[in-house]
Amino acid sequence: MRENRFIFGDLSSTHCNGEQVSMKDFFQEKSFKKFEKECHATTWLTWSSVVLVLILTTILLTAFMKKYRVHIDYVILRLRSRWNGIIPVVNTKQFRFDGFVSYAEDLEDFELVSTTLYKELKRLGFEISLPDEDFIPGRSKAKQLLQCIDESRKVIIVITENFLASGWNSYAVQMVVTHAFHNHREKSIVVIIKDGISIEKLPKDLKYIWWSVIRITWPETEENMETFWEELSKALDLD
Structure with a gap:
């Protein structure tokens, strides 16, 4: 819309949802940059933060499970044995x-x-x-x-x-x-x-x-x- 704003005949009477400014003024360089900053500061920042946290969590969990794989297996196998009523030999x-x-x-x-x-x-x-x-x-x-x-x-x-x-x-x-x-x-x-x-x-x-x-x-x-x-x-x- 910004690149093709000159083909819209009613821009002066059209308003952007959430912005108290006409579309004609909205596409002015100053107004549009303000809109872009606000957009990035909310939607994109939120989604990028969520994605970054998920990626870091996945990497850390993968590294932890790889390093302590045997210990995790041991605990799981031991819990399964106890669940099945198998008691470890102590005597x-x-x-x-x-x-x-x-x-x-x-x-x-x-x-x-x-x-x-x-x-x-x-x-x-x-x-x-x-x-x-x-x-x-x-x-x-x-x-x-x-x-x-x-x-x-x-x-x-x-x-x-x-x-x-x-x-x-x-x-x-x-x-x-x-x-x-x-x-x-x-x-x-x-x-x-x-x-x-x-x-x-x-x-x-x-x-x-x-x-x-x-x-x-x-x-x-x-x-x-x-x-x-x-x-x-x-x-x-x-x-």
Whole structure:
């Protein structure tokens, strides 16, 4: 209308709604700029503020949920368990397993755990839980992970190069650490380090609690395996 105001023959008798000024005077530069400022100061400022708040809230919530995803999952899973009437084990004599083993979902690590670690610990009289042994296909892995570590007196984390490259096991470590501190069981975590991995390369969640975990190094030679099994057995027997 402003650009084509000269084609309107009755501008002098037409008034803008809400403005006590004729359309002819309204399109004068001074009047129109005043109108634009008032318009931006109310409608546009209101909508832009709402949009800005929504965008910032979304960004902050996304960042928070990404950073504390495991903690949120843990709380949700724990609430669901309580809702279903599942009570966490508190008496050490009631644990179903002596240890739950977390390892990389890799063929090399699977063979190491299933054919060496698992069989030897079973031979020594320990009841051991493995994801490939006790997880039911089709069910939530996170839910079954929490259930297994909840039913185990100790959690054994086998750290290898494959483990460090696995995204799922980073999730598993965070879940184990969250569970341990939530239930005041910091000493329940046993870390087996293989491949000469340095502390600097470990997941940050483990480094934060390095002072409280039980640390055992996997021997590079067969001659030292007997000592390794003795250390691991003591760690599993320790309350």
